[in-house]
Amino acid sequence: FFAISGVVFSLLPNPCRSTLSAIWKMSVTPMLEAGPCAPPTPSPAPSPAPFLTTSEPLSDEKPKGPHVVQVGGLDEAVLADEKENFQLPLTQHRTGTFLTTSFHNLTAMVGAGVLGLPAAFVFLGWAGGTIVMILSLSVSWYSFSLLVKLHEAPPEKEGGAPRRLNRYHELTTWVYGRRKGLWVILPFQVSYCYCLGVTYMVTGGTCLHAVYTRNAADPSSTHLYQWILVFAAVELGLSQLPSLSSLGWVSFAGAFTATTYCVIAVVLSLLYPAKNPSYSIPSTSVTDSIFGVFQSFTTICFAYGGHNTALEIQATLPGTEKPGGQSTVPRMMKSVHLTFVITLICYFMVSFTGYWAFGNAVTDNVLNSFSRPGWIISLADVLVVVHVLAGYQVYSFALYDMIEQVLLKRGVRVTRLVRALYRVLYVCSSAFLAMLLPFFGDLMGLVGAIGTTPTTFVLPSVLWLQVRRPSVRSLEFWVNVVIAVSLTCVGIMGCIASTRSIVLHASTYTVFS
Numbered sequence: 001f002f003a004i005s006g007v008v009f010s011l012l013p014n015p016c017r018s019t020l021s022a023i024w025k026m027s028v029t030p031m032l033e034a035g036p037c038a039p040p041t042p043s044p045a046p047s048p049a050p051f052l053t054t055s056e057p058l059s060d061e062k063p064k065g066p067h068v069v070q071v072g073g074l075d076e077a078v079l080a081d082e083k084e085n086f087q088l089p090l091t092q093h094r095t096g097t098f099l100t101t102s103f104h105n106l107t108a109m110v111g112a113g114v115l116g117l118p119a120a121f122v123f124l125g126w127a128g129g130t131i132v133m134i135l136s137l138s139v140s141w142y143s144f145s146l147l148v149k150l151h152e153a154p155p156e157k158e159g160g161a162p163r164r165l166n167r168y169h170e171l172t173t174w175v176y177g178r179r180k181g182l183w184v185i186l187p188f189q190v191s192y193c194y195c196l197g198v199t200y201m202v203t204g205g206t207c208l209h210a211v212y213t214r215n216a217a218d219p220s221s222t223h224l225y226q227w228i229l230v231f232a233a234v235e236l237g238l239s240q241l242p243s244l245s246s247l248g249w250v251s252f253a254g255a256f257t258a259t260t261y262c263v264i265a266v267v268l269s270l271l272y273p274a275k276n277p278s279y280s281i282p283s284t285s286v287t288d289s290i291f292g293v294f295q296s297f298t299t300i301c302f303a304y305g306g307h308n309t310a311l312e313i314q315a316t317l318p319g320t321e322k323p324g325g326q327s328t329v330p331r332m333m334k335s336v337h338l339t340f341v342i343t344l345i346c347y348f349m350v351s352f353t354g355y356w357a358f359g360n361a362v363t364d365n366v367l368n369s370f371s372r373p374g375w376i377i378s379l380a381d382v383l384v385v386v387h388v389l390a391g392y393q394v395y396s397f398a399l400y401d402m403i404e405q406v407l408l409k410r411g412v413r414v415t416r417l418v419r420a421l422y423r424v425l426y427v428c429s430s431a432f433l434a435m436l437l438p439f440f441g442d443l444m445g446l447v448g449a450i451g452t453t454p455t456t457f458v459l460p461s462v463l464w465l466q467v468r469r470p471s472v473r474s475l476e477f478w479v480n481v482v483i484a485v486s487l488t489c490v491g492i493m494g495c496i497a498s499t500r501s502i503v504l505h506a507s508t509y510t511v512f513s
Helices: 004-009 014-034 074-079 098-109 112-120 125-149 166-176 178-215 224-238 246-272 286-301 306-314 328-360 374-407 416-436 440-468 477-510
Strands: none
Touching: 004 246, 004 440, 014 416, 098 224, 098 246, 098 306, 098 374, 098 416, 112 125, 112 246, 112 286, 112 374, 125 178, 125 286, 125 306, 125 328, 125 440, 125 477, 166 178, 166 306, 166 374, 178 224, 178 306, 178 374, 178 416, 224 374, 246 328, 246 374, 286 440, 286 477, 306 374, 374 440, 440 477
């Protein structure tokens, strides 16, 4: 990804390169050097809450917890500073509820990739595909639960309120310290959230283009990049919503449409199956078979990607930021369980019925396996567009929040005009990249393998072991070790398979197609 970005950067005109370099120096470099959560340097940090005035370390006698961060440093300025949190998009309005968090989680979790799950059974078969589906769901559910439980750090004083770790990078900096903690998470989370937004731009534009070409008298009268512009125009409007809490109705639409197009895929598979589908493993070369298995593993495992915004969504719930507030963990866990139950139903039903209907002839998008009825397929495409419209914003709000943290650190007052300006630039940048590289879906396979593996599977288990320090002889210790090691191997498999796919398809790629 970084190599391709470098090539694209080198091809840009000098004014564009100079502008991008200036933006990098003003935003990304300070974020990595001082952290997006570092306090503004010109003025002293505001007084912390009464229950955080001690300078005692986070852990008591035996350090059950992470890296010790003294009050007066990072904790005082960010983790305990609700004054700053009230200025940021994620925590500005803590009006989240069980329903809104469920909508956010469903929108982030149930992606358009569910339509590609039947194709993952082609090289795994019924038994292999089912086993991988069950294991992936179980591990994803478990790792998501770990992040939810790590959202609230232990209180520093007996009887004090827990600290809320509102962002993924706040959790890692609490565990590893500021500099190391930022490098552990930011490259993966930022690249994944931004690149997923670009992929959603391509997906939304592709679906709109497909609806038009399916129903227009002259299908060749428009190009894909024009529909990406239409999609981006709608995102420009949605990006002006002030906070993640105010995105609840958008996420409701995203969650509803995601489950609806899954239902459509299931019903069409049951009504219009192929005649005598074959379920045998394709007879291909050994190399193709190996990479087919690699691709199938990663397609199923990376279908669960909502962990990148888990802590950020939980931050919208009112809780322990004030003395006497209730813990957010029980409410968020209910939302997580509901999300995964719905995800289980959608993923398994689409996978089983799609593979049953077409066998090893199923396409990468099961909806493309149907030729009729055209209006239902067009409706499903429109539903996908609505879902990715909402998903784009859920993932982007984590980055909006980081940008505003950097602006506040540099003493910039984030007015409505400033907020509108940087969000317009953000949406336009992802739209430009989507139009420039409409084959970005293939590249996203590689970015997803690099970004999803640590944030979704590896880091939750590693952080849990760092914080809880279970005995080496305990089952809890070895379960987390096995998850971290085995899913790292799956991530490596995904990188290899995605790189091979890019190499094989490189000759078909055209910019601004």
